[in-house]
Amino acid sequence: MNPIRGYLQLIRLPNLFTAAADVLAGTAVAAAAGSGGDEAALLGLVLSSLCLYAGGVALNDWVDRNRDARESPHRPIPSGAVSARAALRLALFLLAVGTMAAGAAALVLSSPTTAITAACLIASILFYNLAAKNRFFGPAVMGLCRCLNWLFAMSPAAAVWTPWHWALPVGMGIYITGISWFARQETAVSSRFYPALGWSHWVVGIAVFGVFGMAYENVAVDRWRWAALLGLITLWLTVRTLWAIQDPQPRRVQLVVTQAILAVVVLDAAAVFVVAGPVRAIPVLALILPAGWLGRWLYST
Template sequence: MAILAWLRLLRLPNHATAAADVLAGFLICSQARILELPQPVLWWALAAGVCLYAAGMVLNDVFDYELDRLERPERPLPTGIISVRTAATVGYALLAMGSVLACIAAFISHQPAVALIGAALTLAIWTYDRHAKQTAFGPAFMGLCRTLNWLLGMAAAGGPAMPQQWLLPIGMGMYVTGITLYARDEASRSRIATLVVATLLMLAGLTTTGAYAYCLATKGGGSAWLTAGRLDSWMLLWCVLSISILLRAVLGIIDPSPSRVRAAVGNAIMSIITLDAVLVLSSCSEQWAIVVILLLAPFLFGRQLVSVT
């Protein structure tokens, strides 16, 4: 029972999305074309990203304890299975561990930017959980966290090598801002206007991120898919994925009930892994795209045990 409570507190399945972001950012900036054992810095960056994500999940419930007692009494902290003090200790320990791991990644890669981004991500996570979540800036801070998570992986590989690569963290940040806004009132009946704005933000994020492959192809770069003239196929795949995400969001607008909204949010979160894999396909080998998509396995398995929202 206690183990399941911790899995729920950590929202364990979602950690796969954090790993996918760091991995995708690293692979794209390093332009990995051959499937081989990654550099050690990637493992440290992955560990840092996952630890910081876990810290955010735990501290989220710590600071939302009073609200959850009213709106989500079934959560691990209101039920008393895990004490607030224990959760806070674990959350801050994970936050510190993630920062240290980012510093180690910076040291072994000789990339100080990794440590700086890790520090910025740590601050953004704490600010979101402690102060910003219940304000109008909450969704933007969550999007910022996702942007920094992408940049953590990119910096570990030396950082963006071309201007269009900045579209990736910016676009994914916009997408997650939309998801966060969409989920804002999921415990009750959501406001249609909020859902519409959130859906438009997700659309803007998907469009911005997808524009990366177009910019890459027009300059004669990218993976074998793009250099072989398969940009149309890549764009079709991206559009199909985007439509599948946005269709769920529109269904939530039509019926803004908690169950329908949570289903749309869960699908949008899960799709982060798929989107990351398709982005990797635009710049790296198909084998690396498969490695990223395999992160769906722990996500789907974990979703059978605990909710992702």
């Protein structure tokens, strides 16, 4: 692995498009609620989310460097493409830039909620990597990070949130928790228990996510279209899960995990679809194209 590819792999470049999709979807929901920011605020929110995500996964590889040397020697640090010291420096730099971008967005928006949510997100990223990741509650903390990323994007509309708005970040958090459980043993022949547990979280997470479109008053499309779209996503994930459980080899499990990560973009686009219609949803959905293309050369898990 050459150094450039090593660094791109370290930050999970394909996955960054899912973090951007979260922010674009969250800000679209905020705008539909009547409280949006200007372009500078949106840029700050997107930049912060990207840097915090990239810094978090780089820190993850630094924390796991000894285990990866045994189980995944192809990863950037054990392969020698990126030194452990350089990976740590990059992680800290990205987390710092993400923190500053979040602070700038909070100032532009004059939103204490944005600043508080960003602080909680940063704390959760650090807690996951430094304390929780190898514990039984690690997947839930990872889900919390994604939930907070959505809340961070929605924060401009905090004053007008309804109870139904919470279904989106909470549902996405449960869904990401499922991805973490599904990938729990991805480097070896997986126990069928973990993919099944991950799938159950996906179903529950999508169902909670769907509550928003079924209960929120100001939807832009027929509710049956929203329900049908989420039903198709659930069916597709179920078929892929059964394929992985049939023969839970690392390659199959990792492939399904990658596809589930890409489905985050589809769910985010669905959220935009229900509040703003298909035209606004298309740019968000289009993020799946570079994510999928880059995923041919850079792994996502």
